[in-house]
Amino acid sequence: MVVGSGIFAQRLSPGDTGLQLLENSTATGVGLVALILTFGWVSGAHFNPVVTLAERAFGGIETRVAAGYIAAQVLGCCAGAMVANVMFDLSAVDVSTHVRSGSNLWLGEVVATFGLLLVITGVVRSGRASMAPFAVGAYIAAAYWFTSSTSFANPAITIGRTLTDTFSGIAPRSAPAFIAAQLVGAALAVAFARYVFHEPAGQQLVVDHEEASRA
Secondary structure, three states: OHHHHHHHHHHHOOOOHHHHHHHHHHHHHHHHHHHHHHHHHHHOOOOOHHHHHHHHHOOOOOHHHHHHHHHHHHHHHHHHHHHHHHHOOOOOOOOOOOOOOOHHHHHHHHHHHHHHHHHHHHHHHOOOHHHHHHHHHHHHHHHHHHOOOOOOOOHHHHHHHHHOOOOOOOOHHHHHHHHHHHHHHHHHHHHHHHHHOOOOOOOOOOOOHHHHHHO
């Protein structure tokens, strides 16, 4: 969704970066709601290593399961980027040359990731887990605009986006710093959530299978 809508936005609105970002963020936010509703009851619909790591920190899943999730997330994002490239008649792997570097962008990723995990944790622990897909989609669409980095907030998609030299791409040499910033944001969010959201350890961050079935 991120790469495909980025490519199409670039073609639909050449030379208008603001409109391209609007098209990209809208498709991503709306699509994310649909995907979480679709797969939440299957796997919890993490889609994001920092969400998985946060859930591991809260005791919701075991380390072995978390490792499997993260591997699947990275492979899925890479495969998705390649499929998007091919859909738009580009090489499956077209390594990005889009350098995204600077302390302002890294801070943007800390803020974006911190906010994402706070939204998920706060909504679920308030007893409104069925609203999490809409909250997450809305947050991601908004964070495209209020963060300097356009809110990657996901190590797996950061890796996947190195494979496309288009609007949504990121140069491989820029990816490690983005991922490090995302992990910092995640760690801060876990610490903050422990302090603010008073719930016993083991509370899952995402909708579990039984609750999703009832929803």
